Amino acid sequence: MCRSGDLSLVLDLGSTPLANAFVSPERAAEPEQRFALETLRCARCGLLQLSVVVRPDILFRHYLYASSASAPLLEHFAGLAQEVRDRFARAGSVVVEFGSNDGVLLRALRDRGLRPLGVEPATNLASVANATGLETWNEFFGPDVAQRIAADRGRAAVVLANNVLAHIDDVRAIAAALDALLETDGVFVAEVPYLGDLIAHVEYDTIYHEHLSYFAVHPLTELFASAGLELFDVRRIPIHGGSIRMFVGRAARRPRSADLERLLEDEARTGLLDASTYADFATQVARSxxxxxxxxxxxxxxxxxxxxxxxxxxxxxxxxxxxxxxxxxxxxxxxxxxxxxxxxxxxxxxxxxxxxxxxxxxxxxxxxxxxxxxxxxxxxxxxxxxxxxxxxxxxxxxxxx
Ligand SMILES: [Zn+2]
The missing domain is CATH 3.40.50.720 (NAD(P)-binding Rossmann-like Domain)
Structure with missing residues (x-):
């Protein structure tokens, strides 16, 4: 993410098949395709990341996890849509969500008077959303899609991404895409599983090939700053074993929140930035x-x-x-x-x-x-x-x- 090559091995979970590659009993004797499942840590920015990137079209063109199938998620997304509406949008605002899955959040946004557009690479999920009138472009989000949306719909008041940033190899390109798509005072709202929870609760099983990055707040502030953006607010949320909801605008448009300052301090104080924490983590995983x-x-x-x-x-x-x-x-x-x-x-x-x-x-x-x-x-x-x-x-x- 910061372009440093100074990476060292933190945890080796072995060589495993892809997490959704279920096997039919007739083919049980055949060898399965396996990929290394190792996490590396960047000495420069502290990002925890996988050593191997499986081609995204293998993982995400046909995706089997439908968000609306999960009752706790429906409630979660209703709350998120309400916060977006109250804090950052007006009636009729253009709101774009990438990685919009089957449209569960798009629907909650539309119900609150916004004009949502989804971008979703999984053809099966985009079809489900479109069939229920929740417009969804069946593509991988990036700078090119962002420019086409801006030309076609106008710039967005809010861009959303839930549990998708960790799926994307080139997150710097995403930061550039946000710059192209957001209104001057537009805001990017994203949720990602939080590295602090992963380490504290030894949630090593949340590491699989779809999750390329394991985010703390420090590396994220650097990422957005490199694109002329600024992470100005963040909040810890209990979903998926502990996540963060982050808020990003253009540089110097909004004050940095006390919650953000506190979380940055917490990360320094609890050792989330220290290499020794990750050696301990690997030991705890083996004990678990x-x-x-x-x-x-x-x-x-x-x-x-x-x-x-x-x-x-x-x-x-x-x-x-x-x-x-x-x-x-x-x-x-x-x-x-x-x-x-x-x-x-x-x-x-x-x-x-x-x-x-x-x-x-x-x-x-x-x-x-x-x-x-x-x-x-x-x-x-x-x-x-x-x-x-x-x-x-x-x-x-x-x-x-
Ligand atoms: Zn780095």
Whole structure:
């Protein structure tokens, strides 16, 4: 991001298949395509990043994670749309969202009197949005698209990006695109998973090939400054295991918030800028793996039945790194129809419909979507009352409910 080549290895999670490359049982014997899953840290700007960039058209042209399928996300996006409307937009303002998925936020913006336009590279998701009248250009966002939007619609009061900056290799080009697209007092509002939470809670399973960058606030302030922009406000939000919502305008147009100053100080004080923090992190990740393996091994030796819930991308990092296969976890229950009947990438654990949890009633189920732990506990109250238990796998495996 800062163009330095002074990178050093922080964590090696091995060579793993892509997190959404589920395998049909007939092809279980065939070798899977694997990519190194290693994080490097830049000594100059501190950005934590992957060593390998998988071609974006492989990862994002057909994308299987539909935002509107997640009830907690619907509520989250309603709140975001309201904040955008109240703080930075007027009735009828042009608002652009890139990485707009199936249009869940576009709809919330339109409902509040704004004129949203989505940009989404996944053809399947862009079609869903367009079919419901939420205009979406089926492209990868960048300077060229930004210029075409500005020419076609006028400049945007607000540009939004949720959980997409980390997917993009050349973020400097994105900063340049924002410069081309935003009104003079326009604002870029973006959410990214926060590196401070990843480190503090040992959320190593959020590392997979789609996530090229793991952001702290310090490197982001430098990035935007390099394009004549300024990160002027930031807030920590609880979603996805801990994220930040950042606000970026043109340089010197708005005062820097107290929240921003405080978070920058926190990052310095808590060691987020120190190389030694990352050496400790790698040690904690190995300990986390050992604790989970030990717990599952003990349960199996006591003849307990163990399954998992949520065939998530992060779950596949966790299963592959910890080496957890069917000898420890019988099946993974998941609501997504296309994953059911397939095997998880790498570890080949069968994926079954979510109802399997109550039908089979395993003694324990590992929550592979621990970021929704409380919602899971509420939803699966019948499994719990039938004697089941949930295991929260990180930072140290424990029985959660
Ligand atoms: Zn750097």
């Amino acid at each position: 793996r050992d604790a989970l393996r030990e717990m599952l091994g003990r349960l199996r030796s006591e003849r307990r039945r163990v399954a998992a819930l949520g065939a998530t991308a992060k779950g596949n990092t966790l299963l592959n790194y910890c080496g957890i296969g069917t000898e420890l976890v019988e099946f993974v229950a998941d609501t997504t129809p296309f994953k059911q009947g397939l095997l998880t990438p790498g570890m080949h654990i069968p994926v079954r419909p979510e109802g399997a949890l109550l039908e089979e009633r395993p003694d324990y189920a590992v929550m592979l979507a621990w970021n929704y732990a409380d919602a899971i506990v509420r939803k699966h109250a019948p499994y719990l009352s039938a004697g089941g238990h949930f295991i929260h796998p990180i930072p140290t495996a424990r029985v959660y409910a």
